[in-house]
Amino acid sequence: KNQGSFNLKSYMEKRRSGTISLSGKRKTNKQTVVTKIKKRAGNSIATTKKAKRIFLENIALLSTLLIRSDNAIPSSSGHISVDGRIYNDADENNYSNITFQSDLSRPNRTITIVTTAALPWFTGTAVNPLLRAAYLCRKMKHINNATATNHTQNHQMVTLVIPWLERQEDQLQLYGPNHTFQDPEQQESYIRNWLRDQADLVEEADPTDGLNIIFYPARYHSGLKSIFAMGDILSLIP
Known part of the structure; x- marks a missing residue:
């Protein structure tokens, strides 16, 4: 219809x-x-x-x-040109001078090294920063002792900032069942023993006068095979 x-x-x-x-x-x-x-x-x-x-x-x-900001601070023996480079007063054509911030030979400067792995995870991200921090500790002691005018108490000038894996399963996955820790102090003791016994860095392994070690809370991401901080690392740096 x-x-x-x-x-x-x-x-x-x-x-x-x-x-x-x-x-x-x-x-x-x-x-x-x-x-x-x-x-x-x-x-x-x-x-x-x-x-x-x-x-x-x-x-x-x-x-x-x-x-540019780094180049804006002149060293005691140089000046800044219009192109932002530091030149030596004695030789304006000398481009080899380093910036004030990069000069590791300055006495009484403190150095902080932050990395994303720690022993007993024997990866380059853990071993290399540890050894570099230890040798920097030795070098800074040598520089400070050479420039000291009187006897002063030793001060820890180099700090290594490393992750503390909060979860036991993360420690088991990275460190194995024979190397798990109840607290950061236990892991720090393990690291200092390795420095002393395996790397032969006895003075640097000393907890009082040697390398300073601090931890930041972290967790392991198995998918990315990486450790991530679980807080503000900058707030821990001395």
């Missing part, structure tokens, strides 16, 4: 083909839906790439600003 412009035959054919639903509303073509999804995904990827580019540009800008 005809009611106005309604065509029953046409309606039933569209129903069978899935063009319209029972409510009579036209269905969106599947290809149209796929196209819209791809378009949105493309826009999302483009947005991500743009955000990444902006992030990298900001990092590059920050690095440039830090370098």
